[in-house]
Amino acid sequence: xxxxxxxxxxxxxxxxxxxxxxxxxxxxxxxxxxxxxxxxxxxxxxxxxxxxxxxxxxxxxxxxxxxxxxxxxxxxxxxxxxxxxxxxxxxxxxxxxxxxxxxxxxxxxxxxxxxxxxxxxxxxxxxxxxxxxxxxxxxxxxxxxxxxxxxxxxxxxxxxxxxxxxxxxxxxxxxxxxxxxxxxxxxxxxxxxxxxxxxxxxxxxxxxxxxxxxxxxxxxxxxxxxxxxxxxxxxxxxxxxxxxxxxxxxxxxxxxxxxxxxxxxxxxxxxxxxxxxxxxxxxxxxxxxxxxxxxxxxxxxxxxxxxxxxxxxxxxxxxxxxxxxxxxxxxxxxxxxxxxxxxxxxxxxxxxxxxxxxxxxxxxxxxxxxxxxxxxxxxxxxxxxxxxxxxxxxxxxxxxxxxxxxxxxxxxxxxxxxxxxxxxxxxxxxxxxxxxxxxxx
Numbered sequence: 001x002x003x004x005x006x007x008x009x010x011x012x013x014x015x016x017x018x019x020x021x022x023x024x025x026x027x028x029x030x031x032x033x034x035x036x037x038x039x040x041x042x043x044x045x046x047x048x049x050x051x052x053x054x055x056x057x058x059x060x061x062x063x064x065x066x067x068x069x070x071x072x073x074x075x076x077x078x079x080x081x082x083x084x085x086x087x088x089x090x091x092x093x094x095x096x097x098x099x100x101x102x103x104x105x106x107x108x109x110x111x112x113x114x115x116x117x118x119x120x121x122x123x124x125x126x127x128x129x130x131x132x133x134x135x136x137x138x139x140x141x142x143x144x145x146x147x148x149x150x151x152x153x154x155x156x157x158x159x160x161x162x163x164x165x166x167x168x169x170x171x172x173x174x175x176x177x178x179x180x181x182x183x184x185x186x187x188x189x190x191x192x193x194x195x196x197x198x199x200x201x202x203x204x205x206x207x208x209x210x211x212x213x214x215x216x217x218x219x220x221x222x223x224x225x226x227x228x229x230x231x232x233x234x235x236x237x238x239x240x241x242x243x244x245x246x247x248x249x250x251x252x253x254x255x256x257x258x259x260x261x262x263x264x265x266x267x268x269x270x271x272x273x274x275x276x277x278x279x280x281x282x283x284x285x286x287x288x289x290x291x292x293x294x295x296x297x298x299x300x301x302x303x304x305x306x307x308x309x310x311x312x313x314x315x316x317x318x319x320x321x322x323x324x325x326x327x328x329x330x331x332x333x334x335x336x337x338x339x340x341x342x343x344x345x346x347x348x349x350x351x352x353x354x355x356x357x358x359x360x361x362x363x364x365x366x367x368x369x370x371x372x373x374x375x376x377x378x379x380x381x382x383x384x385x386x387x388x389x390x391x392x393x394x395x396x397x398x399x400x401x402x403x404x405x406x407x408x409x410x411x412x413x414x415x416x417x418x419x420x421x422x423x424x425x426x427x428x429x430x431x432x433x434x435x436x437x438x439x440x441x
Contacts (some may be wrong), residue, residue, distance in 0.1 A: 264295065
């Protein structure tokens with residue numbers, strides 16, 4: 001077990017004391033962000049070191065939310081409501097509602113839903129650069145290093161989808177550079193057909209490098225001298241690629257004859273990658289595929305739901321994972337998440353199926369990961385309200401969300417919490433990680 005350094009306080013103890021004190025955490029408060037970047041009232045966080053992933057809590061950033069009139073090629077409700085049906089309570093597809101109180105009028109998208117006070121409920125679009133800039137201002141304010149931008153490979157052959165995703169990527173780059181944060185691309189192959197997934201990802205990476213020149217950004221994250229890139233979804237039974245296709249894709253990124261396409265490769269892989277059990281494909285060829293990544297990041301969302309099952313998972317899976325990875329000379333990035341709920345996407349699923357418990361569930365995972373010796377962490381996710389894992393500012397009470405719609409608000413655990421509660425917890429987690437690794441992110 002890792003020993004605390006003098007003066008360190010475990011996150012679970014900090015959380016307990018903060019809740020007892022009425023959520024007074026000492027985090028700096030400031031006025032809402034205006035249309036352009038604003039200096040926080042507290043001293044600005046120093047620029048994040050873009051040369052290493054070590055010592056960083058990086059969040060996944062879906063960036064897939066759109067709305068009618070946002071100026072994007074899609075010009076529709078994207079991910080907030082189900083496709084092909086009018087926006088309404090019955091077609092809502094998210095389980096949490098973002099806190100939009102800081103957004104300017106030009107950033108807000110008005111829905112047909114009403115809050116209990118009769119006012120229209122509003123959302124946002126990630127195609128709007130002002131809103132993405134605001135998200136990165138929050139990262140800077142809470143001294144968090146940056147994000148992995150999810151880039152879904154399916155539908156990139158659709159010009160409107162490609163235009164939307166490219167627009168969000170440009171927004172992320174600009175905001176990272178404006179606020180001294182870092183970013184990297186994470187391909188998600190979910191829903192992509194077996195016949196086209198490999199050439200599509202190869203083609204898109206070449207386009208990002210050569211046309212969008214994404215890796216030319218001084219804020220694009222590097223590790224061991226190469227740009228960082230992640231691929232999420234290889235090896236899951238409900239994802240299409242064969243082990244041979246996966247090996248081809250990994251070889252393209254690690255050993256490409258063109259140096260500008262080579263990366264340090266992160267694998268978002270099944271939690272049981274080592275034993276080829278349960279959530280992993282069972283073909284023996286996958287064992288070699290998993291061990292071909294530079295950094296392994298097993299997906300643990302939904303693999304445990306309380307402190308007891310978290311402890312069991314870290315004992316039975318993470319400890320032997322780390323032993324294996326150390327033997328192989330690879331690196332390991334555990335996934336941590338605040339809770340889970342996807343009732344509005346899957347009505348048969350229970351609302352708030354993995355309760356957050358006012359942050360105790362997240363904090364317990366942080367402590368287990370640090371005790372295990374983690375030197376980097378992946379936070380699932382910054383903005384994922386579809387599955388209820390969002391860490392950014394969330395509507396805190398029923399009065400701040402649409403009436404008559406099943407949604408998880410921050411007071412679900414019984415305590416009144418501010419909308420930025422999970423950003424505060426993430427700040428504390430990052431401070432703990434920095435102290436334990438001896439690295440300033």
